């Protein structure tokens with residue numbers, strides 16, 4: 001097997017986030033389902049943005065947030081995602097490279113603008129996302145560089161990639177190359193509504209071995225197996241994938257293999273501000289631990305630490321060095 005150049009390479013919808021704190025009335029006025037991610041067109045994006053208060057603008061995108069978190073923990077990380085060569089796209093490229101992440105996907109010269117997610121954060125910290133995919137929807141198999149994919153120890157893919165038409169093919173191409181190079185492939189289920197849209201396809205990817213590792217939160221897991229009983233769903237997950245990681249908010253996480261199950265606690269927080277990126281940063285800590293061959297419990301503890309940092313401020317990218325934070329807390333890194 002060739003040397004690993006990147007510990008983890010992520011592929012996802014490259015999105016710039018526009019976040020604002022608001023109230024439930026705003027969600028009701030715009031017909032939004034609290035806690036969900038809805039795909040929107042340009043006209044709806046403009047209508048929502050016009051009505052939003054002063055916003056925080058920061059680079060986002062689920063897998064990109066994870067990859068930035070992995071870099072912040074001190075690992076070698078790379079990202080593949082599509083922006084346009086416009087002002088927001090340039091900011092996006094700057095931010096991801098400035099975070100130490102290798103990023104070489106060519107920006108689109110024409111077509112839709114760089115994608116944005118308009119995120120409403122209510123008083124309880126819950127986030128409701130409205131995503132205009134823009135240029136992200138043009139990610140295609142041509143953007144998948146076989147040598148780059150084969151040089152990553154773990155390839156991490158987001159379920160949201162199943163929404164844009166061509167990204168599915170990019171996803172499968174990357175997974176095939178990774179396995180040919182004897183690498184691991186991880187998938188996050190992204191969102192319970194996304195699971196609802198693509199349940200059979202996600203189960204197919206798990207059962208036919210396209211993915212080795214699956215990240216899900218409780219509602220995604222329940223949606224996947226169409227049951228409200230956690231233990232029933234977990235049992236099915238154990239049969240369907242080599243490694244399953246389920247996050248349970250303040251109850252921590254459960255990590256399962258066909259033969260083993262281990263739990264790790266959540267990390268304490270002073271105040272919940274914004275849940276945007278909680279799952280993304282959990283995956284960052286966990287994958288970092290996996291890349292360092294740590295025990296699953298330690299991987300879960302690192303995930304919890306990274307998630308706890310990100311939910312205590314607005315935006316889905318870490319605001320401190322996660323490596324230093326982990327060292328302060330006595331977690332091995």
Ligand SMILES: OC[C@H]1O[C@H](O)[C@H](O)[C@@H]1O
Nearest residue numbers: 015060061062117277316
């Ligand atoms: O998981 C949170 C992320 O999902 C969406 O893709 C937003 O860009 C946000 O940063």
